[in-house]
Amino acid sequence: MTAPQNPITRAIWDGTLPIKFSLDSTEAAALGAKAIVEPYFIEAPRCSYFPLWTSQIRKYFVDMALNFIGDDAEIWYDVDGTPLKWHYPIGLLYDLHTGYRPDSNSPPPLPWPVTVHFKNFPTDKLIKAQAIDATQDFFMSMIKEADFLRNGSTKKVMNLSKNDQTQLWDGLWSKNYDKFWSVNYRLVINDGQMPKHVPMRIYLPDNCPVIQEPISPIDENGNQLTLGDVLHQVLPELFPSPLPSENASAAPVPVIHGIIPQLEIPIVWASQNLCYPDNFLHIVVLLGI
Amino acid sequence: MALPDHYPFLTRKEFDIAAKLFIEQSKRSSDEEPWSWVEHEKVKGFGYICRKSLVKRVNPVNFIIPENDFTQIDDEIIEEEDLNSLPTVPVSDEYFTVDYHIVYSTSYKVPVLYFNAYNSAKPVVAPYGVKPELFHMEILSQKILYILDGTLLTNDEIYSNLVHPLKQNDIKTAGFNGAISQQDHPTLLIPFYYLHPCETATLMTSIVSNSKMDNNKLQAIPLEGYIRSWLSLVGSVVGIKVVIDYFI
Numbered sequence: 001m002t003a004p005q006n007p008i009t010r011a012i013w014d015g016t017l018p019i020k021f022s023l024d025s026t027e028a029a030a031l032g033a034k035a036i037v038e039p040y041f042i043e044a045p046r047c048s049y050f051p052l053w054t055s056q057i058r059k060y061f062v063d064m065a066l067n068f069i070g071d072d073a074e075i076w077y078d079v080d081g082t083p084l085k086w087h088y089p090i091g092l093l094y095d096l097h098t099g100y101r102p103d104s105n106s107p108p109p110l111p112w113p114v115t116v117h118f119k120n121f122p123t124d125k126l127i128k129a130q131a132i133d134a135t136q137d138f139f140m141s142m143i144k145e146a147d148f149l150r151n152g153s154t155k156k157v158m159n160l161s162k163n164d165q166t167q168l169w170d171g172l173w174s175k176n177y178d179k180f181w182s183v184n185y186r187l188v189i190n191d192g193q194m195p196k197h198v199p200m201r202i203y204l205p206d207n208c209p210v211i212q213e214p215i216s217p218i219d220e221n222g223n224q225l226t227l228g229d230v231l232h233q234v235l236p237e238l239f240p241s242p243l244p245s246e247n248a249s250a251a252p253v254p255v256i257h258g259i260i261p262q263l264e265i266p267i268v269w270a271s272q273n274l275c276y277p278d279n280f281l282h283i284v285v286l287l288g289i
Numbered sequence: 290m291a292l293p294d295h296y297p298f299l300t301r302k303e304f305d306i307a308a309k310l311f312i313e314q315s316k317r318s319s320d321e322e323p324w325s326w327v328e329h330e331k332v333k334g335f336g337y338i339c340r341k342s343l344v345k346r347v348n349p350v351n352f353i354i355p356e357n358d359f360t361q362i363d364d365e366i367i368e369e370e371d372l373n374s375l376p377t378v379p380v381s382d383e384y385f386t387v388d389y390h391i392v393y394s395t396s397y398k399v400p401v402l403y404f405n406a407y408n409s410a411k412p413v414v415a416p417y418g419v420k421p422e423l424f425h426m427e428i429l430s431q432k433i434l435y436i437l438d439g440t441l442l443t444n445d446e447i448y449s450n451l452v453h454p455l456k457q458n459d460i461k462t463a464g465f466n467g468a469i470s471q472q473d474h475p476t477l478l479i480p481f482y483y484l485h486p487c488e489t490a491t492l493m494t495s496i497v498s499n500s501k502m503d504n505n506k507l508q509a510i511p512l513e514g515y516i517r518s519w520l521s522l523v524g525s526v527v528g529i530k531v532v533i534d535y536f537i
Binding site: 085087123124125126127128129137141144148149154206208209210212213214 | 441487
């Protein structure tokens with residue numbers, strides 16, 4: 001089965017991040033590592049999730065003489081002491097935690113240094129769950145929520161055949177673009193109908209709650225809203241105008257998939273082309289340099 | 290009485306109004322644990338309703354003191370031989386603490402029940418001479434001490450301890466992953482259990498009349514009654530009772 005050709009969704013699907021996984025040094029000693037364990041490197045799709053890589057990472061560190069017999073669900077990751085939410089896509093976590101502005105003059109922090117933990121799972125900060133199954137459940141509940149936002153019900157997703165539902169997850173898991181997008185295309189295009197609301201979340205610095213408001217893609221006259229219109233509507237203080245600021249580097253910018261999209265793009269187009277596999281537009285807002 | 294503009298859905302503004310009316314009802318009622326309103330410390334528009342409850346487990350199990358718990362305690366206070374002479378008494382009323390939060394869902398446009406249950410109150414029989422502070426205990430009755438260990442109940446423990454046995458199967462098999470799962474609290478961004486809201490609108494529609502001819506039933510629940518009605522329907526699943534005073 002092949003998906004409709006779309007160079008943008010294809011490029012996003014193929015986007016990867018090199019990640020450097022290092023052991024927490026105090027844990028390494030407690031788990032019987034005698035010498036310093038070398039880090040492990042992976043090139044992970046931005047659209048993927050950490051639990052899909054855990055068994056591979058675990059195998060490496062156990063092969064390097066780490067004495068760990070626990071479950072994969074005990075393993076977690078952090079960056080600079082902040083536990084990484086495993087139910088966020090990897091690309092979103094990178095944009096959020098590095099705070100790297102693609103328009104800055106410095107090179108991006110790559111490979112991305114991430115610490116692996118085999119002990120002391122922080123249940124007060126991270127959802128504790130059975131690794132891959134839970135990731136699939138989360139993923140499907142996001143897809144369902146996106147459907148509810150677009151149509152006011154979850155019928156489109158619930159009416160997908162069991163096979164099609166499975167194919168979404170299997171496609172993501174096995175990095176098979178055609179498998180995933182041949183089903184997902186039907187969801188994001190919404191049978192050509194203008195969605196009621198756009199599934200999107202906006203992430204701000206400094207532990208602000210994630211902003212998720214019901215965003216209509218059109219104004220009262222039926223004109224399509226742009227990404228700039230939406231940001232201006234939701235965050236008027238950060239985006240005083242729907243148009244780009246003249247002093248570009250001092251102004252806050254939206255970042256999706258590691259790029260700064262143009263504010264003039266229609267929000268519906270952004271939703272259909274730039275959404276993550278969970279059907280949401282995850283936009284990280286980075287403040288001026 | 291104000292009606293929601295798009296019943297069964299609430300806007301954020303309507304939720305805030307309904308929430309404050311509900312909190313007043315709770316304060317006027319004989320309920321020992323009134324509900325209160327909490328705002329996000331920095332950002333406006335993320336307030337929610339909350340209350341902390343001491344909840345009795347639905348499946349009381351005979352609790353027997355695990356010996357290991359005591360061998361870790363300072364030997365000067367409990368000698369090994371004391372351990373063997375300690376009575377292991379079955380305790381039927383085991384309690385734990387539940388934080389209940391009623392949070393507005395901007396996607397589903399209905400209130401959502403979030404909760405976390407903590408193993409805060411595990412009763413053990415007080416061994417003679419043990420200073421309660423060594424255990425970080427709270428004495429709730431003369432003989433029974435409650436250890437405040439603060440660990441979260443797991444999903445399985447929530448089903449077996451908080452959900453009524455007759456309802457467990459229905460709730461476990463609802464949706465993709467059962468009706469109770471974990472998610473980040475929308476305001477606090479930390480893990481909380483929640484009851485999935487995708488059927489809430491249908492439920493709220495089912496309790497009102499869809500016919501204007503039917504004078505005996507309401508066509509929509511007013512803001513004043515929205516949360517108490519909703520909570521009396523969904524709350525019972527996880528141990529919340531809405532006492533009759535809320536409706537009077």
